[in-house]
Amino acid sequence: AAGVIQSPRHLIKEKRETATLKCYPIPRHDTVYWYQQGPGQDPQFLISFYEKMQSDKGSIPDRFSAQQFSDYHSELNMSSLELGDSALYFCASSLMGISGNTIYFGEGSWLTVV
Amino acid sequence: QQQVKQSPQSLIVQKGGIPIxxxxxxxxxFDYFPWYQxxxxxxxxxxxxIRPDVSEKKEGRFTISFNKSAKQxxxxIMDSQPGDSATYFCAASINAxxxxxxxxxxxxxTILTVHP
Known part of the structure; x- marks a missing residue:
């Protein structure tokens, strides 16, 4: 079965640079969630989108922005990168109203800021 | 402030043991409580x-026990296997x-290690 696809899987950037992560949800899923997991930490909710509109917002820094496109894929844009942004970024998807509230996580994108 | 507190931080059991x-x-x-591996x-x-309207749910070797009054x-994991060695996260959300x-x-x- 198709899963959530994230790209790139690994990314190395320097401080103050910009990074963009992409997420392709499971086909027919209409909702995308972004999470950040620091080393040895639990995942922290950043932001979510339903039908291309922002639906919930968590602890997402102002330097970060995200959107969901007409094909339901989503991109997380991170600017003015800081060392503390180094983390594993997960995208998850779900189909609202179906699948018993299950959200499915991708394998994550490793961002290292040097 | 950690709204969901999990323990222990790590756990080691022998194969066949029942880690909790x-x-x-x-x-x-909070009214939706999933566990992730x-x-x-x-x-x-x-x-x-699990949802708070039930006190226990079992799926295969995995069982959730829920105590609403204690908020716990x-x-x-029954009959644990070395392949169960992983990090386990509890979580909670509000179905609003x-x-x-x-x-x-x-x-x-929780980092679980199951020894053969």
């Missing part, structure tokens, strides 16, 4: 989930309609 991982939550508005370098995968819930159920608050995680 506990979580406590603060926010009484995460292997190194992989995304969290849903194991089992736990995961039991729309996509809010996916706005999960995670516990700190």
């Amino acid at each position: 991982i506990n979580c406590a939550y603060e926010n009484t508005a 995460q292997f190194p370098g992989k995304g969290p995968a849903l194991l089992i989930a 819930f736990s995961l039991h 309609g729309g996509t809010s159920y996916g706005k999960l608050t995670f516990g700190q995680g």
